[in-house]
Amino acid sequence: MNELLRPVNTLIDPASSVIIGPSIRSAAVVRNMLMSTIPVMGVHPSKSDVLGLTCVPSIADLQTVPELAVVMVGHERVEAAVYELMDRGTRAFFFPGLGSEAGADGPLIAARIRERAAANGSMIIGQNCMGIAKPGGSPWIGSISDSFVQGHVGISSQSGSIAEAFTTIGPRVGFRFIASTGSELNRDVSDFMSFSADDPETRAVGIFIETIRRPEAFIAALEKCAQAGKPVVALKVGKSGVAKRIALAHTGAVVGSNQAFSATLKRFSAIEVEDFPEMVETLEVLGKKRRPRGVRISGVSESGGECGLMADRAEQNGLVFSQLPDATAVLLNKEFPNYLHPQNPLDAWGIDVPEVVFPRSMQILAESKAYDVLVAQVDISRFRGDDEQVWCEMVVESLGKTAEKFDISPAVVSVHSVDAPQAILDICTKYELPLLRGINSAMAALGRAGNWKKAATLNQDFGKAIEISKFVTRTGALPEYESAEILELYGVPIASRKRVTSSDQAGPVAASLGFPVVVKSDGPAHKSASGGVILNVKSEAEAIAAVEKLGGVAFIAAQIPQGVEALVGMVRDEEFGPILAVGHGGVTVESKKPVTMLGPVDLATAQQMVAESGLDDAHGVLAKTLVALGRIAHEHPEIVEIDVNPMIIYEKATIAVDALVVIDSESETK
Known part of the structure; x- marks a missing residue:
């Protein structure tokens, strides 16, 4: 296991447990623990039974060492109980308290417990949290209804209310566990993600984030889930009102802290959502045994209008209702002549009696093997009439049977947002x-x-790191000339250039590069706004005059033909690390949002980024430059920003005409 990721298995699946201080006030957690199949004891100084929980007077009276302790006593007695249990060998603890009710003493008590826990390898969920909810019983301080069902989604939430909301959504999503991590005393969201990556019962992971306490561990957990083939669905709050840090490069100006978080998720194919309902819908799909293996979608609907609505929304969301294969269209028309010109999705209403046309249409679509997803679109509502409910149940049951027979990913889609009838829910389960x-x-x-x-x-x-020290002449923004030299070492194509230290050198140098040329002042990039760039220099005399105008020290570069301007850059986020960016460049860079991703990246991932940006990487240079910038960031942590803007994509080549490398002001240079 990655040393950053700590075990939580005993918190989720303890073999035995004890409740310290059970009472009527903690009735919910007592009931929840008694529902479990593991041995549960209580410790109460004066009662032998609390709500059916057998109790002993003290920790010393416990006959066995419990794996998990649920600590329900007041903050004045927490430490004594925890340390005694630790001394006996208990290594997993749940603290619902030590929040605001503990006043100023709470943080001090928590710090001492954290230190002792670290010393003996104990794991703690809390403080100030709801605990862990599992179908069938668990240490959870809220009520758990019968509709909270077992399944294959693992949830970690820093918000107790959001964690509780998952327990009350009904049987739509089956859960492996829900962890309310609270103030994350010594176990956090990253640790529970790591458990999910290893856990054979977990298919998908949901996280609700307010803050990232350990960015390196979070990155390690995201990568671990990705490599295990387990999608992560993330909802983060606290995105508004965050000041952007001052950046020298365009890339830094367009990549703020929230973009860095999103770019980190994107690097590991984590799915970022904006609201709780989105999270539920997405986890509902990912938690099922036949999740979509692609974007080719087919469907059978009860309405032509709803077919059109599905097709429109599918395209907007990266799905394709592709044309029916010729053989499939012929077969549909043969068996159901009223399908005059069958289209995907199919409007089956009125084609034949529902109990014939819906099941058979779905079978024909599945038999074609042309699709990844089969949708039954019916208007499901507990407020529809009894006759409609009967055939809706039939359609849903037929979809289930078809999915099992043909191993296609199924989905029931309703135009309604109201609750479904229980009979439909039972079939879906x-x-x-x-x-x-x-x-x-x-x-x-x-x-x-x-x-x-x-x-x-x-x-x-x-491979071996490339040495760049001779070009790093100072901290902060390096001169454009040295910046370009560094990037060229890594294979980034940059316009040919030569430095001149007097106007006398300008004519021959310009001629050797071939006219027209560009004359630039010898300093950091992005000088055009301050008059430090003179374009379309077409003769030796003009070159001499241009250098004199810029003070006699300049560099001269070949002028690249006009074309599409692109930005490729890197900014090192203080929490997450190097964030790569690609998008439209030139003066429009800050008005058009680039595609960002945590680096480094491989070539295929870089190509995906470029494609998403909408740029045509005709020569493959943009993607290779992203790979190069990721490598530079990996090999040289002292480099905090890189800006290649613009790179000009024209008919014959893609070449950078501006380059900026920024060195951390706290790094040491020769």
């Missing part, structure tokens, strides 16, 4: 069918799942 509410929400969830791909590892084998 029986066949592990996601029941998605609202067509746009459904297509978004299916699109996220279908587009998910296993991410490349962060560790790239670049």
Whole structure:
């Protein structure tokens, strides 16, 4: 295991447990623990039974050492109880308290417990949290209903309210566990993600984040989940009102702290959502046994209008309702002549009686092997009439049977957002069918799942590091000339250039480069706004005059033909590390959002970034430059920003005409 990622297995799956200080006030956790199949004891100084929980007077009276201790006593008695249990060998603890009710003493007590826990290898969930909810009983201080069902989604939430919200969504999503991590005394979201990556029962991971306390561990956990083939769905709050740090490069100006978080998620194919309902819909799809393996979608609907709505929303969410294969269209028309010109998705209403046309249409689509997803789109609502409920149940049951027979990813999609009838919910549970509410929400969830791909590892084998020390003449922004020299060492194509220290050298140097040329002042890049760039110099005389105008010290570069301008850059985020960016360049860079991702990246990932930016990488240079910048950031942590803006994409080549490398002001240079 990565040393940054700490075990939580005994918190989630203890073999035995004890509740210290059970009472009527803690009735919920007592009930929840008694529902479990593991041995549970209580410790109470004056009661032998609390709500059916057998109790002994003291910790010393316990006949065995419990693996997990639920500590429900007041903050004045927490330490004594915890340390006594630690001395006896208990290594897993749940503290719901030590929050505001403990006043000023709370943080001090927590710090002492954290220190002792670290010394003896104890794991703690809390303080100030709801605990861990598992179907069938667990240490959770809230009520758990029968609709909270077992499944394959693991949740870690820093918010107790959000964690509790998952327990009350009904049987739509089955859960392996829900961890309310609270103030994360010595176990955090990253540790529970790591458990999920290793756990054979977990298929998908959901995280609700307020703050990242250990960025390196978070990155390690994201990578571990990605490599295990387990998608992470993330919802983060606290994005507003964050001041951007001052940046010397354009890349730094367009990549702030929130973008860095999103870029880190993106690097490991984690799915970022903006609201709780989005999170539920997406996890509902990913937690099922037949999650989408691609974006080719087919469907059967009860409405032509809803077919059109599905098709529109599918395209917006990266899904494709592709044309029916010729043989499939012929077969549909043969068996159901009223399908005059069958299209995907199919409007089956009125084609034949529902109990014939819906099941058979779905079978024909699945038999074609042309699709990754099969949707049954029916208007499911507990407020529909009894007659409609009967055939809706039939359609959903038919979808389940078809998915099992043909091993295709199924989804029930309703135009409604209201609760489904219990009979429909039972069928969906029986066949592990996601029941998605609202067509746009459904297509978004299916699109996220279908587009998910296993991410490349962060560790790239670049070979021997390239030495650049002779070009690092100072901290801060390096002169453009030295910046370009560094980038060229890594294979970034940059316009040919030569430095001149007097106007006498300008004519011959310009002629050797070939006219027209550009004359630039010899300093950091991005000088055009201050008059430090003179374009279209077409003769030796003009070159001499240009150098004299710039003070006699300058450099002269070949002028590249006009073309599409692109930005490729890197900014080192203080928490997450090097963030790579690619997008439209030149003077429009700060008005057009670039595509960002944590680096380094491999070539395939870089090509994916460029494609997403909408740029045509005709010569493959943009993607290779992203790889190069990731390598530079990996090999030279003293480099905090790189800006290649613009790179000009023209008919014959893609070449950079500006380069900026920024050295950390705290690093040492020769």
